[in-house]
Amino acid sequence: MDFIYEKAGSLAEALKLKAKYKEKGVFIAGGTDLLVDMRNNVLESEPKAVIDISDLNEINYIRQENGHIRIGAGTRISEIQKSSIVQRNVLLLLKACREFANPLIKNRASLGGNLINASPAADMATPLLILGAKVVLKSVNGERVMSLEEFFSGVKRTNHRNDELLTEIRFNEAQGKRCEFLKMGQRNGTSIAIASLSIMFDVADGVIKDPRVALGSVAPVPFRAHKTEGALNGVKPSLGNIKRVGNILKREVNPITDIRGSSEYRREMAALLLLMAFQNLGYARSEL
C-alpha cells in the first residue's frame, strides 16, 4: 500500500485536504480499524492519501452545556471512559466503553472512527442511538447535522459526502434513567459482538415509560428497534411481558450467519439480551 501522508495541522486544513482528495483521501485518527483494513486489503479502493487528524485538538473534547453533551469525534475511547462528565451523566456510554476492545486499542481508537467504520457491531453505536445522538459533518462548504440513525446507511456505509469530516457527536443528558449495555462476545476479552443491546427506560406507576432499545450485530446496521420500543411502552416489566416483547424483537432483527455465529442464534440472542437487561436491572424475574 503506498499513499501520500498528509498531516492536518488544523481542522480547516483537514477539510481543505479532504476537499482536495475527496473519496481518494482517507482520514486516519486512531488507525485501529483503518490500518487493519489496509493490511488485509478490504478497503474498497486504495486511498491516494491518508490525512492524519489524530492530533487535532479541535475535535478532541467532551463538553457539557445546557443539558447537552458534545463529544469531539477525535476523542479517544479511553478519554471518554475516564471523563467525569460521562461518568456522571451517561452511564450507558460508560458501560459500552468498558466492553470496548481492550485498553491498548482504547488509548487510540476514536469515537468518530468507531462510527464512521460503521460496523454493524460498532460498540459505541447502540448507546448513542438510544441517546438520540446527532452527528456533525463539516466540509469546506459548511456544516450538516443529522441523526445517527440516519447516518448509518448500510453495512459499513455512512451517509457522508466525499468531502466531509465527522467532527462531533452530540446528545442530550440522560440522568436518572434505567439503562443497560450488553455485549455478547465469543470471549470476555476483546471481542467483536455476536449480538449487543443498549436499553434505556423509566419506570413510573409500575410500567415502562419512554423505552429505547438499540441493537448491534443483528442487522446490516446498528439500529433502533422501534417496534419493540412500542411494545414495551406502558407495560409492566414482568417476565411474561418481556418474553412476549422478545418475540417481537426477534422478528424485528435481520441477522446473518458468519464466523461468529448463526443467524438463528443471533435472533435468539436479541430477545434474550433484552430479558437479561431487564433482569440485571432487577425486573422480569417472575410472573408478578
Add this chain to the structure above:
Amino acid sequence: MAERSEMREVKIKVNDEWVTGLVKSSTTLLRFLRDNGFTEVKKGCDEGDCGACTVLLDGKAITSCLILALQADGKEVTTIKKTGDQLLETLKEAFVKYEACQCGFCSPGTIITARWLLNENPRPNREEIRDALSGNLCRCTGYQKIVDAIEHVSET
C-alpha cells in the same frame, strides 16, 4: 501499479534518544522501531490482536503496529529498555521473581502495559489488572503469575 510515494524523514524520541530515519508513508511505528534496532519491541501479529508490540507513545500504552511511523513524528516512545525508570525496573524484577515470564515474547509488551496501568491506577485490584492486560495475549503463563507480579508491585 500505484505511484510510489517518496520516503519521508521522521524523528521519534525512543527511550531518551532521538532517532531519525526515512520511512514510507505506510511504514508502521513497529516496523520503524525494529528496523532501527529496537528489537525488544516484538512483532506477533502486525494487526493489533496480540499486544506483543506494545510501547508507550507519549505515555500511553498502544500497539505500535497500528500507528504509522509518521504519526509518531516528534513524539516520545518508551520501550522496555528505557533506563532510569524505577517503576519499570521494579516491574521487571517482579516479573522474574514471580515467574511471570516464561518464553518472554509477550513480556516487553506486557510489562509496558503494566507500567502504564500503575501510572493510571497505582492500586488496581486483580480484576482491574486483568482488564488492563486484556490486549496482551500470553500463551505460556495462563496470566496467573503476571497478575501476581503486578499486584505485588502495586502493593509495595
Add this chain to the structure above:
Amino acid sequence: MEHKDKQKQTFYVVGKRLDGLDEKAKVAGSVIYADDFTMERMLYAKVFRSTRASAKIKSIDTTAARSLPGVVTVITAEDVPNNRSVTGAVGQTAELGLVQTVQQLVLAEDRVRFYGEPIALVAAEDPDIAKAALKLIKIEYEDIPGVFDPEEAMKDDTPKVHGDNNIIAHWELRRGDIDKAFREADVIVENDYQTQFQEHAHLEPESGVAWIDDDGVLNLRVATQVIEQYREIAHILGIAESKVRIRGTLIGGGFGGKEDLTVEPYIALLSWKTGRPVKLTYEREEMMYGRHKRHPYKMRYKHGATKDGQLVAMEATLISDSGAYVYLSSWVLLYSTVHSTGPYYIPNVKVDSYSVLTNNIYTSAFRSFGAIQVAVACESQMDILARELKMDPAELRAKNYLKTGDKTGTGQRIDSEVLLTETQEAAVKALGDRSKPSAPYMKVGRGFASCWQSYGRMCYLHDTSSAWVGMELDGSAVVRCGIPDLGGGQRESLRQIAAELIGAPLERVHVISTDSQVTPLAGTVTATRALFMSGNAVKLAAEAIRHDLLQKASEMLGENPENLDMCDGEVFASRNRENKIPLAQVVKAIKSEGNPLEVLRTFRAPAAEPVTREILEGQIFPDFTFGSQAAEVEVNTLTGKVNVSKMVGAYDVGKAINPKRVEGQIEGGMAQGLGYALLEEFIEDKGIPQNVNLTTYILPTSKDVPDIQSIILESGSGKGPFGAKGIGEPAIVATAPAILNAIYDAVGVRIKKIPATPESVFYHLKERGERT
C-alpha cells in the same frame, strides 16, 4: 531453607524458587529471538502458497516475479536437490517400525493437497519486495475432487490424497475378552465425542536466518524444538550432514508448533542458492492457514462396569484427521491409543484407532500429542458412568485408578508411584466453597477430571541425551547441552541441577545450549522429555565432576568424602561448616594434576524393540505423570456462555526442580486447555480456511482465565533427575473434561463436541428445555 532427599542429604539449589538468568535477560529485552537477528547483505524470503485445497498445478510462471527489481531468486520444486527426502523421524535415528513415514514434500510438485501448501520461494532485498513478488507469480490450477471428512475418507470410493489408501495408521489395544465382559457388565455407557483443529498460536512466529559461514558450513539460526533437523536439511540439499549447523534460539513459545520443519528448508535452499544470508519470518495469517494444527478426533467410547463401580470393559474407536500429509500422525495416534483407557485399570480392552488423510490442513504435534483428545472422551465417560451408577464421580474414579504395579492397556507395568487419589482430593478441596450465582439466569457447577500423560519419548526410539559439564579455574562452570528452550525454563533447570551438584553459585554456571555442532546433542524438546533426558544427562556429568571434587577436597580438608557437602562456591564438612575450602582451590588442585575436570555423559532412556504389530504391547513409554484438575463454572442459561470462575490443577511431578516453573507449566497448560474446551477452533470449509487471524481464532485473554491454583505433589518416584517426572504436556490434558463435567453439574447438559461455544451450549440447553 533446605530440603531432604532420598539421594542427597540436603538441597541448596534444586527445589528452590530461584530466579533464572534467562528470565532476567528476557525482561531486560536483551534476548535476541530469531526475527531479531540480522546480518549484512541479508535477503528476505517469502513463501508462495496454494489457494486451493485439492488441485493439479497446470502451470506456474515465475518470470514476472523474478524480474521485479530487488528480487534475487525464485525457487520451485525442480530447484530442490531432494524434494522428497524429509522423513517423519524428527530427531531420531532408531528403526521406526510400523510407523509410516510417507515422505513430505519440501515444495509442491504437480499437485497441491491443502490450502496453504508451499509451492515456491522468493528471496528479495527487502520484505515488501518479496511480498510484492508473490503477487506476480502466475499459477493455473485444475481442481480435482478432494475429501474433507476423515470418516468419508476411509471409504473405498473417495478421492485418495496420496497413493491408494487414505488410512495411514492403525493401532489396536487388545486385552481379555471384551464381548464376555460387556455381556456380564451391569451398566454400559456408550457415547460419541468430537474434538476440533486447535492452533498453537505461540506469540513468536516461526522464524530463522540461514547463511554460509567462512568454513563453508550452512548455518541456520532458527527457533526450533529440534536441532537434529540439520540432518534433514543436509539431505534436502544433498550435502554432508557435517556441513549443516543449526543454532537454536530461545523460543517464543512452541507447544509442538516448532517441532517439524518450519522455515529451515526454505532459508537453507535460498541461502545455498544465493550465497547470501536469508531470513524468513511467517506472518500471523500464514501461521494460521499454512502451519499444522492439532488432530481433530472422532471417538466412540463404550464402558462397562459392575453395579458397585468396578470397570470391567472398555471399547473405543478413534479416528483422527491427518490432513494432507502424514507428518507425526502415526505417532500421535499411537499416543492416543495407549492413553485411551485413561489412568484406570481395565481388565478387558478393545481399541481400534485410525488416522486418515484428507485435504484439510495437515496435522501434527501439539502439546500432549494425542492424549488430550481421548481424555475428553474418557473423563466424560467416567462422569456419565458415575451418574448411571448413582455413585460419586470421585469415588468411581478412586476405585479404578491405576496403582503402582498395575498393568496398563498395553500391559506396561506402572513402576512409579501413582498419586491420583491425592491429586483428585487436593484439586477438589482447593475449589473451596461453591460460589453463588452472580445473576438469576446464571447457574454454577463444578467438575473435575483425572489424567495421565507419558513423559519421555516412546521407548522403541532408543532415546538418548548428552551433556558436557566443565569446571573453570575460578570455580565457575560451563554446561554444554543441545536441548532447546521453549520458554519453559528447560535451560534454567539444567543450570540449577549443575549448580546443585558442583557446588557453584547459580549465576556462575553458564549454560550454552542448542547448537548442533558445539553442544552435545540432547534430543528434542518435545514429549515432556527435556527435564527427564537432558536433566539426567547433566546430572550424570555433574555427578562425575562432583565425585572428583569431593575426592580432592577430602584430601585437602582431612574428611571423608561422604561427610562433605558443597554450595555457593565452597566445599565444607557437613557437620562443621567452618572446616571449609573455596571450590576454586579444589578445582585448581585437580586441574594442576592433569585432570581437566570436564565430563561428557549420555543418558539413555529405557529402550524397547520397534513396534512390529498393530496391537500395542509392552512398555511403550518410560513412565507417566498423573494428575487431576477441578473447575468451577458459571453458565449463563440465557446465552449459553460458560465462564470459568475457578481452576485448580494438582500434579505429582516427582520432584520440582524449581516449583515456580512447575506452577507456571500447570497454569499455562490449563489456560490452553480452557481455550481448547470453550473458545478455540480453526475452521475449514471444504479445506478453505475460515478464520486466519487472532480476531477470529479466539484465544483466552486475561479476562477469560480465572485465578488458577497449582498444587505440586512430589512422590520422588520419577525417572528424571532427583525423582522428577515431567509436567509440560500433562498440564493441558485434564482441563477440557473438567470443564465439561462442571457444565453438566451446572445445567445438566452433556457437551460431547468441543469447543463448547456459547451457541453450542445454548442449543444443548434449548434441546433440554432448560430455562431459569
